[in-house]
Amino acid sequence: MTTQIQSTEIESTEMLHPDDLRRLPKADLHCHLIGTVRASTFAELARRQRLALPDDPERIFADINSLPPDPSLYEGTRIPVPQGRSAGEPAISYSLFQVSAWVVEVLRDADDLTRIVYEAFEDAHRTSGTRHLELFFDALPPHLEGLGYRGAVEAYAEGIRLAERDFGMTGLMIQGIDRSRSGEEALAVVRRVVDNPHAVVAGIGLDNLETAGPPERFADAYRLAGEAGLGRTAHASEHAPTAVNTITCLDLLGCDRIDHGYYVLEDDAVVERLREQQVAFTVASTTSRRSWRPWRRASIEAMLQAGLNVVPCSDDPGMFPTSLASEYRIMSEQIGATRSQLADMAVASIEASWLPAERKAAAHEAFRADVEAFRAGRDAAVIPLPTDAP
Structure with missing residues (x-):
């Protein structure tokens, strides 16, 4: 029998200035490309395509709120999962998956793909001072299949090249594996990645709702990825209330x-x-499940207190909305992470990245002085961020 852990929030002993958190050098390793798209970009492209929508695109983005699944799945968990809606939720909610599908529908060519990658890097740089970004991308929808896998990846790569030039960042892409599909389909996706190697595609990641597909279904696909030297990650122990999937x-x-x-x-x-x-x-x-945000934060607090290696990420920053700097701020102000722990997380973020060994070593060296300046409470010697950063 397990004991429930109460969903309490701890106040940090130090209130950090937002500029400190933006200047802390860090990597974002879990960020979905479609989830980075700006509301303004979606609005522009939706008008271009004359996409019929139930409301103004900016309003839709503001009302993204994925409703929780069957609450009976989450009875008796150690950290109690909220069973109802929370205060402040919109009267009309749009799920993250529905809005993502609308965004995909208005992407029409390689220039669109390059644009959203570039804007993802620009926003990460401007709002958070992110030094390295790894973006999940999914299989092409039918209306973009004419680009082919190579054409799409090269479009993504062009966005990264432009961002590296303009913002001094590094970036990689992660091929998403839709766990709602079959193991055979996943194997075909990975075989396409392996047969068409590209320097910016560093690994694969299992995504979509965890309850839609158990990880063992994808063993063959992951074995092939490992044999090819690709990095491997997976969404796990997120929607299924068990530790088994992580193992x-x-x-x-x-x-x-x-x-x-x-x-x-x-x-x-x-x-x-x-x-x-x-x-x-x-x-x-x-998270887009607004009622679950206190549970998420209580869970991360418990993970941190247990000594686990937690690395903040932005996930779907354009749609929640959030930013990597905001996630570090929540770590400090609501979860209780100390300045030193935040510095450790920033170092861990580059250690866990899929940069090649030489580039990772260079990133470590570039991070070192600024991270230690943050840890000690000194100003970091980094390029000043734009004054319009929120």
């Missing part, structure tokens, strides 16, 4: 980091193992 992703799929992972707290033995191995968990305090 399956590590031991069967060969993942070297885990996206989310909050329900590992259901098993003390698993927590002990993950603490010893210091498996990196890319965590997001903000």
Whole structure:
């Protein structure tokens, strides 16, 4: 029998200035490309395509609010999961998946793909001072299949090249594996990546609702990715209230980091193992399920207190909305992370990245002085951020 952990929030002993958090050098390793699209960009492209929508695009983005699933799935968890809606939710809610589908519908050519990648990097740089960004991309919809895999990846790569030139950032792409599809389809996706190697495609990641497909379904696809030297991650212990899926992703799929992972707290033995191995968990305090945000933050707090290696990420920053700097701020102000712990998270973010060894070593060296300046409370010697950063 497990004991419930109460959803309490701890106030940090130090209130950090937003500029400090933006200047802390950090990497964002769990960010979905479609989830980065600006409301203004969606509005422009929707008008161009004359897409019929139930409301103004900007209003739709403001009302993204994925409603929770069957509450009976989450009875008796260690950290109680909210069973109803929370205050302040919009009267009309649009799910993250529905809005993402509308965004995909208005993307029409390689220039559109390059644009949204570039804007994702621009926003990460402007709002958060992000130094390295890894973006999930999904299979092409039918109306973009004419680009082919190579054409799409080259469009993404052009966005990264422009961002590296303009913002001094580095970036990589992660091929998303839709867990609602079959294992055979996933294997075909990975085989296409392996047969068409590109320097910007660094790995694969299992996404979509965890309850839609168990990780063991994708063992063959992940084995092929591992043989090809690709990085491997998976959304796990996020929607299914069990630690088992995380262990399956590590031991069967060969993942070297885990996206989310909050329900590992259901098993003390698993927590002990993950603490010893210091498996990196890319965590997001903000989610489109607004009623679950306090639960998310209480879970991350418990993970941090248990000594797990938590690395803040932005997930879908354009649609929640949030930013990497905002996620670090929540870590400080609501979860109780100290300045030193935030500095450790920033270092862990580059350590868990899929940059090639030489580029990772260079990033470590570039991070070092600024991270230690942050840890000590000194001004970091970095290029000043634009004054319009929120």
